[in-house]
Amino acid sequence: MSSATTNGVALRDPARRREAFAGFWLITPALVVMVSMLALPMVALVVLSFWTQDGFTLDTTFTLDNYRRLFATSERGVAWMGMTFYLEYPVPAILMIKSLVMSLTATVAVVLMAYPMAYFLAFRVKRNKAVWIILLTIPFWTSYLLRVFSWKVVLGFNGAINSGLISLGIIDKPLEFLLYNPAAVMITLSHAWVTFVVLPIYVSLEKIDRSMLEAAADLGDSRWRRFRRITLPLSMPGTIAAALMVFIPTVGDYVTPQLVGGTGGTMIGSLVQQLFTKQNDAPMGAAVSLVMMLVIALLVLLFLTLVGYWKMRARRQG
Amino acid sequence: MRPLTIYAALFMAFIYGPVLLLVVFSLNDNTFATFPLKGFTLRHYVEMWSQAPMLAALGNSLRIGLGVTLLTTAIAIPAALALTRFRFPGKPAILGAMMLPLVIPSIVLAVSLLVIILKFLNIPLSLWTVAAGHVLICLPFCTSVLMSRMEGFDPSLEEASRDLGSPPWQTFRRVTLPLAMPGVISSLLLGFIISFDEFVIAFFLTGTDNTLPVYLYSQLRFPNRLPATLALGSLILVGSTLLVVIAEILRRRGVQSNNPGDL
Amino acid sequence: MTPQIAIQGVTKSFGSFQALKGVTFDIAKGEFFSMLGASGCGKTTLLRILAGIEQPTTGRVSIDAKDMTGVPPERRPTNMVFQSYAIFPHMNVEENIGYGLKNLKLSRAEAAAAIAGALEMVKLEGMAKRNAHALSGGQRQRVALARALVMRPKVLLLDEPLSALDKKLREDMQLELRAMQRSLGITFVFVTHDQEEAMTLSDRIAIVSGGRILQIDTPKRLYDAPVNREVAEFIGTMNLIPARVSGPGMVEGALGTLSAAFADVAPRETGAAVHLALRPERLRLGDEGLGGTVREAVYLGDRITYLVDVPGLAAPLRVADSNRSGEMRRIGAPVRVSWPDDAGLVLGD
Numbered sequence: 001m002s003s004a005t006t007n008g009v010a011l012r013d014p015a016r017r018r019e020a021f022a023g024f025w026l027i028t029p030a031l032v033v034m035v036s037m038l039a040l041p042m043v044a045l046v047v048l049s050f051w052t053q054d055g056f057t058l059d060t061t062f063t064l065d066n067y068r069r070l071f072a073t074s075e076r077g078v079a080w081m082g083m084t085f086y087l088e089y090p091v092p093a094i095l096m097i098k099s100l101v102m103s104l105t106a107t108v109a110v111v112l113m114a115y116p117m118a119y120f121l122a123f124r125v126k127r128n129k130a131v132w133i134i135l136l137t138i139p140f141w142t143s144y145l146l147r148v149f150s151w152k153v154v155l156g157f158n159g160a161i162n163s164g165l166i167s168l169g170i171i172d173k174p175l176e177f178l179l180y181n182p183a184a185v186m187i188t189l190s191h192a193w194v195t196f197v198v199l200p201i202y203v204s205l206e207k208i209d210r211s212m213l214e215a216a217a218d219l220g221d222s223r224w225r226r227f228r229r230i231t232l233p234l235s236m237p238g239t240i241a242a243a244l245m246v247f248i249p250t251v252g253d254y255v256t257p258q259l260v261g262g263t264g265g266t267m268i269g270s271l272v273q274q275l276f277t278k279q280n281d282a283p284m285g286a287a288v289s290l291v292m293m294l295v296i297a298l299l300v301l302l303f304l305t306l307v308g309y310w311k312m313r314a315r316r317q318g
Numbered sequence: 319m320r321p322l323t324i325y326a327a328l329f330m331a332f333i334y335g336p337v338l339l340l341v342v343f344s345l346n347d348n349t350f351a352t353f354p355l356k357g358f359t360l361r362h363y364v365e366m367w368s369q370a371p372m373l374a375a376l377g378n379s380l381r382i383g384l385g386v387t388l389l390t391t392a393i394a395i396p397a398a399l400a401l402t403r404f405r406f407p408g409k410p411a412i413l414g415a416m417m418l419p420l421v422i423p424s425i426v427l428a429v430s431l432l433v434i435i436l437k438f439l440n441i442p443l444s445l446w447t448v449a450a451g452h453v454l455i456c457l458p459f460c461t462s463v464l465m466s467r468m469e470g471f472d473p474s475l476e477e478a479s480r481d482l483g484s485p486p487w488q489t490f491r492r493v494t495l496p497l498a499m500p501g502v503i504s505s506l507l508l509g510f511i512i513s514f515d516e517f518v519i520a521f522f523l524t525g526t527d528n529t530l531p532v533y534l535y536s537q538l539r540f541p542n543r544l545p546a547t548l549a550l551g552s553l554i555l556v557g558s559t560l561l562v563v564i565a566e567i568l569r570r571r572g573v574q575s576n577n578p579g580d581l
Numbered sequence: 582m583t584p585q586i587a588i589q590g591v592t593k594s595f596g597s598f599q600a601l602k603g604v605t606f607d608i609a610k611g612e613f614f615s616m617l618g619a620s621g622c623g624k625t626t627l628l629r630i631l632a633g634i635e636q637p638t639t640g641r642v643s644i645d646a647k648d649m650t651g652v653p654p655e656r657r658p659t660n661m662v663f664q665s666y667a668i669f670p671h672m673n674v675e676e677n678i679g680y681g682l683k684n685l686k687l688s689r690a691e692a693a694a695a696i697a698g699a700l701e702m703v704k705l706e707g708m709a710k711r712n713a714h715a716l717s718g719g720q721r722q723r724v725a726l727a728r729a730l731v732m733r734p735k736v737l738l739l740d741e742p743l744s745a746l747d748k749k750l751r752e753d754m755q756l757e758l759r760a761m762q763r764s765l766g767i768t769f770v771f772v773t774h775d776q777e778e779a780m781t782l783s784d785r786i787a788i789v790s791g792g793r794i795l796q797i798d799t800p801k802r803l804y805d806a807p808v809n810r811e812v813a814e815f816i817g818t819m820n821l822i823p824a825r826v827s828g829p830g831m832v833e834g835a836l837g838t839l840s841a842a843f844a845d846v847a848p849r850e851t852g853a854a855v856h857l858a859l860r861p862e863r864l865r866l867g868d869e870g871l872g873g874t875v876r877e878a879v880y881l882g883d884r885i886t887y888l889v890d891v892p893g894l895a896a897p898l899r900v901a902d903s904n905r906s907g908e909m910r911r912i913g914a915p916v917r918v919s920w921p922d923d924a925g926l927v928l929g930d
Contacts, residue, residue: 015637023405024406037453037454040434041434116325133566135330143515149551156351160351160353164353245420254518285429289426474667477654481632
């Protein structure tokens with residue numbers, strides 16, 4: 001039932017009007033929370049991004065200065081990772097690209113790690129499935145801060161790997177490259193989010209009608225072809241949704257780069273935090289947050305359009 | 319063993335290994351979190367309890383967690399009811415909007431709340447502002463737990479109750495609420511865990527008082543206090559794990575026993 | 582017969598889907614009334630409108646001359662047996678049956694007596710404390726019935742209550758339901774997609790299709806005088822031969838000019854396209870009539886069904902032979918098919 005018809009024709013029906021009214025009444029408290037604590041703060045953030053901070057005073061005249069500064073070009077380029085940024089204020093752009101790349105890498109790693117686990121859970125585990133599922137659920141609910149911190153303990157200068165290797169006599173000086181770099185951030189992000197992805201993929205695999213696989217086998221498909229032609233395509237929507245649920249929030253992650261990233265592993269979230277605190281430029285912080293969300297939203301839309309296009313083409317050919 | 323089974327074992331080791339190391343080092347008789355292990359001790363756990371700021375932060379987190387989960391669940395029950403049992407215009411849009419806090423980076427939620435609280439409303443930061451932020455991030459979780467529970471039982475049970483003479487409120491009290499109870503308890507437990515473990519929003523929105531994760535974060539800067547921090551972290555992990563297991567068992571048991579198909 | 586339920590111009594839309602497209606009829610007091618139709622035809626929607634669970638988009642329902650518009654289910658003199666039975670899983674048998682009694686403000690003793698009576702009526706004595714999870718399908722069905730009847734409704738609504746039971750149990754329950762309805766004397770409105778069940782139970786049957794009522798009649802009239810082709814095909818089997826009206830009481834087609842009874846309400850103009858309808862059991866194989874050959878023969882014990890190819894007819898004729906002679910005709914054998922003059926019906930689409 002489309003919402004257009006719900007709006008138009010059906011609300012002339014008194015019973016439906018009463019039902020709609022009761023529904024609205026019940027959801028009102030939640031709507032109040034959403035409006036007052038999500039919608040209005042977002043509006044406030046947008047408004048603030050058009051103001052400027054001048055020392056300790058906030059200049060509330062409307063201006064595009066913050067955005068202009070983010071995109072202003074400069075003659076002098078700043079080189080980073082083989083790329084040159086001809087920007088007056090290149091830090092946000094560099095951190096944005098770096099965050100996107102790190103988050104994307106972690107997302108891909110997470111999906112590659114999670115898929116076989118989900119497959120195992122859906123097709124191999126026969127008994128005590130609930131126990132496995134609970135074991136995979138626990139990390140998701142337990143403290144994100146502590147799970148990230150545990151990697152500091154593992155990878156640190158005096159951490160488990162270094163002290164372990166030293167006490168085994170394999171190395172005699174702690175390895176310094178383990179912690180405080182982008183790789184540490186990506187490992188930690190993957191660890192923190194991987195179980196979050198296993199369950200949605202598992203659900204989409206579990207939903208596949210087993211007789212469909214038997215039919216494919218009966219029609220002469222080998223195990224691998226069966227996987228490629230039936231299991232993989234049918235589990236794709238769940239996998240893509242899960243990947244997006246990781247990619248979107250990790251781009252702006254703050255805890256992980258802060259704890260294990262060091263100076264080399266900072267991400268855009270750290271910049272937002274600094275702008276709001278140490279650098280005392282909340283309006284710029286607001287502009288950076290909004291541009292970040294916009295970039296993520298555009299990338300996700302682009303990705304979903306590509307997936308839709310690819311699916312359409314596959315259908316036309318198939 | 320099949321390769322996939324080996325992979326699954328490695329996977330679980332990867333997931334639980336670092337966290338278990340945290341617990342192991344908290345029981346190790348050493349001021350550094352390093353190998354080789356020096357011997358078993360509960361010293362760090364005992365020391366922990368003598369730190370007044372830690373106890374204050376624990377008290378704050380417990381109070382916020384309890385208040386937030388009660389309020390959020392109270393808001394989420396009617397919302398889940400509306401979303402599963404009523405037809406009204408704009409429902410898909412509202413449902414989508416309610417799940418937004420799941421995909422918005424928590425730092426953006428935190429700064430947007432910070433902006434409206436400080437720059438527009440001029441309310442001083444306190445534990446109240448932390449609690450408000452926590453209600454926002456708990457709401458999608460509590461609502462979806464309750465929704466999946468309410469979708470899990472036959473709507474004709476409520477119709478039968480109406481048909482047998484119970485008006486809507488009575489039907490809610492005598493049929494819907496008892497059947498949704500496992501979901502309500504899961505929602506209460508999960509709301510509490512989310513609030514109790516949440517760091518970023520608390521870090522931005524708290525005033526002079528600390529919540530436990532904020533206190534823990536501040537302690538990470540002092541290497542000599544690491545063992546006590548590890549002990550505290552381990553306790554939090556064990557506590558959350560217990561609550562999650564209870565919530566999951568309740569949720570699953572509820573779903574299974576009310577399915578007339580598996581008699 | 583006094584009408585107890587009056588349904589007037591009821592329509593129901595779900596979004597753009599029209600489940601009921603204007604339905605008007607009465608149900609008499611004390612009647613066993615069935616609504617028969619394929620799934621999605623609107624019969625369950627109409628039952629739920631009678632119960633007050635759904636409200637009609639337009640039109641109205643009155644029960645005992647009282648307009649039910651806007652009256653919620655809890656204030657209607659109807660009770661319902663749900664297709665899924667809707668047994669409350671968090672209560673035992675006794676609590677399920679007593680659920681509605683709590684809303685009636687009975688004394689404890691009165692309620693206990695009512696529950697005991699209901700348990701006896703559905704033959705579940707001694708199961709009062711049994712947990713809802715521990716009931717078989719048949720027992721759940723009985724609890725649902727007792728829970729509704731204990732409320733002493735003026736009208737009992739039953740939504741395919743037997744469809745989840747196996748064949749033997751279903752046939753037993755049909756007889757029990759019929760006996761129960763006779764002894765209680767209350768109106769039963771029964772929804773089913775099983776024509777045999779509807780014919781076994783009902784005083785009258787409404788044939789529902791595409792949100793409309795096609796015909797309301799006794800089982801015998803529905804079978805003998807269906808108003809159109811759809812009803813004829815829904816109740817039993819029917820041979821349909823395309824023809825044209827050639828005069829009063831006469832049709833003309835591939836079989837030549839024949840006399841036939843016009844079951845249609847509307848008079849047919851000469852030249853109108855119709856079907857000549859013949860029930861298989863009224864056709865006889867013998868020495869006279871149309872010549873044809875046996876294409877298929879199915880031995881069913883109490884009868885033999887033949888498909889007979891007749892030159893000029895696109896579809897073979899289905900003939901149900903009563904098997905009195907005990908002889909079976911071979912496939913390919915030449916036969917002649919005849920029927921009495923009053924067997925042919927003229928039906929529009």
